[in-house]
Amino acid sequence: MSSSVQTLVNRPYKYGFVTDIESDTIPKGLNEDVVRLISAKKNEPQFMVDFRLRAYRQWLTMDSPTWPTVTYPPINYQDIVYYSAPKPKEKLKSLDQVDPTLLETFEKLGIPLTEQKRLTNVAVDAIFDSVSVATTFKEKLAEQGIIFCSISEALHHHPQLIEQYLGRVVPIADNYFAALNSAVFSDGSFVYIPKNTHCPMELSTYFRINNGESGQFERTLIVAESGSFVSYLEGCTAPMYDSNQLHAAVVELVALDNAEIKYATVQNWYAGDANGKGGIYNFVTKRGLCQGANSKISWTQVETGSAITWKYPSCVLVGDHSVGEFYSVALTNHYQQADTGTKMIHVGKNTRSTIISKGISVGHSNNSYRGLVKIGPKADGARNYSQCDSMLIGDNAGANTFPYIQVQNQTGKVEHEASTSKIGEDQLFYFQQRGISLEDAASMMISGFCRDVFNKLPMEFAVEADRLLSLKLEGSVG
Amino acid sequence: MTIIDESDVILSVKDLTAEVDGIPILKGLNLEIKRGEIHAIMGPNGSGKSTFSKVLAGHPAYGVTGGTITFLGEDLLALEPQERAISGLFLAFQYPLEIPGVSNLDFLRVAYNSRLKAQGKPELDALDFDDLVRGKLDIVKMDPSFLTRSVNEGFSGGEKKRNEILQMALLEPKLAILDETDSGLDIDALKIVANGVNQLTTPDKAVLMITHYQRLLDYIIPDYVHVMESGRILTTGGKELALELESRGYDWIRDNELVGVAE
Ligand SMILES: Nc1ncnc2c1ncn2[C@@H]1O[C@H](COP(=O)(O)OP(=O)(O)OP(=O)(O)O)[C@@H](O)[C@H]1O
Ligand SMILES: [Mg+2]
Numbered sequence: 001m002s003s004s005v006q007t008l009v010n011r012p013y014k015y016g017f018v019t020d021i022e023s024d025t026i027p028k029g030l031n032e033d034v035v036r037l038i039s040a041k042k043n044e045p046q047f048m049v050d051f052r053l054r055a056y057r058q059w060l061t062m063d064s065p066t067w068p069t070v071t072y073p074p075i076n077y078q079d080i081v082y083y084s085a086p087k088p089k090e091k092l093k094s095l096d097q098v099d100p101t102l103l104e105t106f107e108k109l110g111i112p113l114t115e116q117k118r119l120t121n122v123a124v125d126a127i128f129d130s131v132s133v134a135t136t137f138k139e140k141l142a143e144q145g146i147i148f149c150s151i152s153e154a155l156h157h158h159p160q161l162i163e164q165y166l167g168r169v170v171p172i173a174d175n176y177f178a179a180l181n182s183a184v185f186s187d188g189s190f191v192y193i194p195k196n197t198h199c200p201m202e203l204s205t206y207f208r209i210n211n212g213e214s215g216q217f218e219r220t221l222i223v224a225e226s227g228s229f230v231s232y233l234e235g236c237t238a239p240m241y242d243s244n245q246l247h248a249a250v251v252e253l254v255a256l257d258n259a260e261i262k263y264a265t266v267q268n269w270y271a272g273d274a275n276g277k278g279g280i281y282n283f284v285t286k287r288g289l290c291q292g293a294n295s296k297i298s299w300t301q302v303e304t305g306s307a308i309t310w311k312y313p314s315c316v317l318v319g320d321h322s323v324g325e326f327y328s329v330a331l332t333n334h335y336q337q338a339d340t341g342t343k344m345i346h347v348g349k350n351t352r353s354t355i356i357s358k359g360i361s362v363g364h365s366n367n368s369y370r371g372l373v374k375i376g377p378k379a380d381g382a383r384n385y386s387q388c389d390s391m392l393i394g395d396n397a398g399a400n401t402f403p404y405i406q407v408q409n410q411t412g413k414v415e416h417e418a419s420t421s422k423i424g425e426d427q428l429f430y431f432q433q434r435g436i437s438l439e440d441a442a443s444m445m446i447s448g449f450c451r452d453v454f455n456k457l458p459m460e461f462a463v464e465a466d467r468l469l470s471l472k473l474e475g476s477v478g
Numbered sequence: 479m480t481i482i483d484e485s486d487v488i489l490s491v492k493d494l495t496a497e498v499d500g501i502p503i504l505k506g507l508n509l510e511i512k513r514g515e516i517h518a519i520m521g522p523n524g525s526g527k528s529t530f531s532k533v534l535a536g537h538p539a540y541g542v543t544g545g546t547i548t549f550l551g552e553d554l555l556a557l558e559p560q561e562r563a564i565s566g567l568f569l570a571f572q573y574p575l576e577i578p579g580v581s582n583l584d585f586l587r588v589a590y591n592s593r594l595k596a597q598g599k600p601e602l603d604a605l606d607f608d609d610l611v612r613g614k615l616d617i618v619k620m621d622p623s624f625l626t627r628s629v630n631e632g633f634s635g636g637e638k639k640r641n642e643i644l645q646m647a648l649l650e651p652k653l654a655i656l657d658e659t660d661s662g663l664d665i666d667a668l669k670i671v672a673n674g675v676n677q678l679t680t681p682d683k684a685v686l687m688i689t690h691y692q693r694l695l696d697y698i699i700p701d702y703v704h705v706m707e708s709g710r711i712l713t714t715g716g717k718e719l720a721l722e723l724e725s726r727g728y729d730w731i732r733d734n735e736l737v738g739v740a741e
Contacts, residue, residue, distance in 0.1 A: 421578060425538060430575040432559035433535050433568075434589035434645060435596070444588065448579025448628075 019105045019210050023129065025084040028213065030077055032056060035183050038083050042152050042186075045159050055172040055182030062176045068339035069368045069400060070308045072244070072281065080246060081214040082184045085131040098134050102126075106133075106206065122202040122233075123148055125189045127218060129211050132187045137201065147192035148203055151219055154190035161192060165223055169252035169289045169316070177248040177283040177310075181217045185250070188218035193228040193259075204233040207247075209280070215246040222252070224259035226292060231262040244272075244307055249284045257292030257319065264300040265313075272307040276335025276364075279307025286313035287343075290322035290351075298325035299342065300456050307336060312370065314343035317351035317382075324353040327453040331446075332365035332397075341371040341402075346382035346412065355386040358450050361397035368400040375412035382412040390420045391449050393442070421449075486512045487548075488653050488684045489534075494545035495709075496533045502543070503529045505709035511653065514681040518695060519688045520720065521706030522728055527688045528572055530706070531655045535569040536562050550652060564596045566652030570642035570659050572688075577629035582641070585629045586611055590648055614647045617674045635662035643674050650678070655686045660694040672697030692724040705731055 026037060035056045039049045064075075086102060098113065106113050106126050113126055113134050123137035125148065132150030141148050147158060155162055172182045189205040209216045224230055234251075253261050263286075272279030282305070288297035299313035315324025326342035344353035359367040373384045390399035401418050423445060431441035447454065489511040496504040503526045511517055519527050533540045534547065536559035547554040549567060557565065577585065590610075591601040602610065615622060618640045630638050639659050646654050656675070660668055675698055679685050687698065695703075695717060703719040704711045705728065713719070713731055723731075 427575050427577060429535075429537050429559060430571070430577070431585075431589075433563050433571075434585070434649070435560050435563040435592040436585075436588050437560055437592065440588055440592065444580045444584065445577065448581075451579070 019101060019128075021099070021101050021210070022087045023084050023211065024087050025081055025211065025214070028079055028081050030056075030080070030082060030184065034082055038184055038186060041083060041085075042155070044152075044155055047159070047163050048155060051167065051172070052183050055179050056184075058173050059176065059179035059183055062173075062179055064176045065310075068310050068370070069366065070310060070337040070339050072308055072337075075246060075281070077180075079213075081211060082217070083186055084129045084211040084214040085186075086128055086133065102128060102133050105208065105210075122204050125150060125203075125205045127187055127189075127205060127207045129186075129209060129214055129216065132189070135189075141199075141201075144197055144200070145194040146197060146199055147190065149190055151185075151188040151190045151221065154221075158190070158192070161223065162190070162221070165221055165252065165254055166219075167252075169254060169287045170250050170285050175285060178250050178285040181219060181248050181250045181285070184215075185217045185219040188220045188249070190220075191222040191230060191232065193222075193224045193230045195225040196227040197225075198228065199230040202231050202233055204235065206235045209245055209247065213243075213245075215248065217247075218249045220249070220251040222261055222263070223254045224256065224261050224295075226257040226259060228256075229260045232264070234263070234265045235268070243278060245280050247280050247282050247284070247306075249286075251284070251286040251313075253288035253297055255288065255290050255292060255295035255297050255319075255322075258294045259292060260296040260298075261288065262298050262300070263288070263313070265302065267301065267303045267309075268305040271305045271336050272334065274334050274363075276307070279336075280305065282306035282309045282311060284309075284311040286311065288313075288315045288324070290315060290317045290319050290324060290348075292322070293319040293348075294321045295319050296323040296325075298323075298327070298456070300325075300327045300453065301329070301340075302453075303328070303330040303338065303340065306338070309336075309338040309340050311340045312342055314345065315353060316345045316347065317353065317379075318347045319351075320348040321350045321352075322348055323351070325456075326353075326355045326357070326371075327456045328357045329360070329450045329453045330358070330367055331360045331362070332367045333362045334365060335363070336365040338366070339368045339370055341369045343372040344374070344384055346373075346375045346379040346384070348379060350381040351379055352382070353384045355384070355388070356452050357386075357388045358453055359388075359390045359399050360393065360446060360449065361390070361399050362393040364396045366398040366400075368402065370402040370404075372404040372406070373414055373416075374406045375409050375414065377408045379409050380411050382409065384412075384414045386414075386416045387452075388416075388418045389449065390418075391423060391445075392420065393423045394425075485551075488513055488550060489686075490546075490548040492546045494530075494533070494547060495543045496529065496540050497543055498529065498540050503540075503709050504533065507545070507706075507710055509704065509711060511684045511686060513684060514679075515702065516679065516685045516698060516700045517687070518700040518703045518720065519686065519706050519711075520690065520703060520723055521712075525706045526709040527706055528657055529709075531569055531572075531657045531686075531688060534562075534655060535559060535567060560592070561596075563649075564593050568646055568649055568651030568654045570639070570646060570654065570656045572657040572661075574630050574633075574638040574642055576631045576633075578631050580629050581626055582629050583608070583611065583625040586625075586645065586648055589645065593649065611648060614644060617647045617677060618643050619670050620644055636664060636667045639663055640667065640671060643671050647674065647678055651683070653684050653686065654678070655688070657688045658690070659687070660689055660691060668693065669697060692720050695720050707732065 035052050125135040126133050170178050193199050255261050270279050290297050297315050317324050324344050330338050330340055332338050357369045361367040369388045375382045388401050403416050405414050491509040494504055494507040587607045594601050700717050704714045
């Protein structure tokens with residue numbers, strides 16, 4: 001790799017610290033007793049224990065997928081801790097009783113949780129290893145009937161909603177990692193927006209993996225009743241360890257008639273060091289069901305972290321005239337591998353979907369887009385537009401595009417465009433010769449390249465995403 | 479030998495050797511440029527002219543294996559490419575690069591502000607900068623619509639060269655190196671660009687032109703003409719040397735030099 005590109009990509013990970021905190025951690029390994037133990041620790045209702053055990057038995061019969069273009073040594077599932085929670089000093093009554101070490105940790109990550117400091121327009125659920133430590137603005141949202149809490153809490157206070165929707169969009173047997181998640185998930189966020197309610201603030205979950213040996217298996221469920229609207233953001237980081245940690249999450253979204261869910265992810269897991277050692281394996285299943293007529297679900301993701309990303313946020317467009325959108329920027333660096341994309345399944349009439357994917361590969365990394373567009377037999381007048389652009393920086397990076405298109409209805413219309421551009425050393429030198437630093441050069445080129453996606457992010461997050469991408473590329477020049 | 483006033487020297491190159499991919503290209507190059515001077519380098523294809531310009535600008539693909547370069551009293555080789563640019567060295571590329579997705583205006587503004595920032599001066603906001611750049615467009619007779627297009631993307635050969643001079647007009651370098659800025663320009667454009675360069679070359683600045691043709695030197699009259707061959711300056715003369723080269727080619731110089739070596 002050329003020296004200018006080299007300087008560009010050697011930037012230390014900023015969120016790599018470990019919080020020293022006493023935790024309640026169960027021994028490594030997985031069997032039915034561990035599944036029961038997790039459920040017991042959370043004092044869950046019987047239907048949940050059954051759900052988990054069904055999933056576990058299903059998982060035992062499955063194999064991990066081999067089709068993604070990623071390579072990693074086999075994962076030893078008996079060498080992972082499936083439950084780790086910070087020990088509460090005493091029973092919490094309010095946020096101000098949260099362990100100060102944890103508040104400090106989140107503050108260091110830019111997520112202040114205390115009353116005085118927290119973001120005014122964003123409600124946050126903060127998840128540390130296996131459990132939710134705090135949710136802000138819960139009471140205020142409850143005044144409008146909006147439920148925003150950890151999924152463990154929802155299991156106690158709103159069990160009927162969980163029983164009704166959990167596993168509805170991503171069934172237990174959907175895939176290997178979804179089955180594993182369904183068996184062992186420890187926490188996550190639950191959102192319920194009542195009829196005709198426009199959620200007055202951004203909702204956000206921040207995931208932090210702290211324990212080097214624990215996997216993180218969170219579960220997110222968002223239900224938007226008829227005529228409601230919610231905008232949700234997910235963020236994540238992890239300390240730097242030499243070993244790889246597994247993150248296998250499941251996110252399910254349900255939008256009823258005329259409802260709209262915007263789901264944005266700014267993902268910055270630890271990606272491993274410059275030689276590809278360590279980092280998070282991010283094997284995630286995200287799917288939205290546009291169940292009602294005129295409903296709309298949009299996924300926006302900015303992916304910069306993970307050693308390996310395997311993730312395809314999808315939309316199942318059942319309601320007539322429903323709309324699915326996927327906007328993605330995935331940046332890979334060093335030896336990172338990403339196989340990511342989306343599925344748009346058109347079932348109802350006049351359903352529409354848009355896919356805009358921007359992959360940026362630097363260093364020795366490999367970035368693949370994989371997308372399925374399916375127009376079912378009853379989806380009269382369905383339309384899809386897909387655009388997949390790749391940008392390669394330096395000579396050793398790779399990019400692939402795998403579009404799969406299945407059209408079973410002749411009135412459907414599918415358009416696909418793809419491009420690859422290469423940023424060579426000469427282009428970077430051109431910027432430098434005009435007095436522009438490599439960091440500024442890269443961030444100008446990347447923001448130009450990603451503009452269509454950043455325009456879709458809520459304002460604050462667009463700025464954050466832009467900053468994150470430039471940070472990720474910042475060299476140690478000077 | 480006369481003792482020169484150091485402050486008058488902008489660039490001093492001594493015994494410079496450089497290679498690319500392990501192949502030696504520059505093989506002992508000496509050159510001195512003072513304030514207010516206009517130099518031209520001519521020489522056959524592949525003799526190392528562009529290599530020399532890129533070594534001066536700090537292109538990472540070229541490795542300096544020996545010699546020294548002093549620029550405005552500083553060791554140029556110790557500076558990063560963007561530091562060289564900020565201290566006043568400008569290279570108009572023989573083949574200007576296309577930068578998709580970045581508007582010409584943003585590119586110019588960041589370049590201009592990077593210099594202000596390095597000098598500890600306040601940066602110009604978008605509106606003030608817009609006024610400034612519009613004033614400069616006239617120097618190269620460029621249409622404002624070029625500002626909103628991506629840098630050099632889809633520009634014709636001649637438009638790219640004009641865009642290089644627009645950047646020069648904005649950045650006001652102490653030393654401008656113009657690598658074949660004349661090639662690809664039609665007659666009118668050549669005059670416009672030459673006028674622009676003359677306008678920008680105030681007595682405290684200097685220009686180093688690389689060219690194959692006399693016609694540029696009709697408009698920008700050089701004080702010195704150097705002939706480069708195999709990575710060295712073979713001979714140096716006044717503006718007449720270029721005319722002589724135009725009519726007789728390079729062979730007679732090679733022959734003269736061989737005689738010189740034999741003596
Ligand atoms: N990156 C490179 N890799 C290999 N060889 C190179 C590289 N850059 C330059 N050279 C070689 O160095 C020699 C000098 O090239 P250079 O571009 O400096 O010539 P020039 O005098 O500018 O020629 P022209 O008049 O054609 O522009 C040539 O033989 C060229 O092939
Ligand atoms: Mg050349």
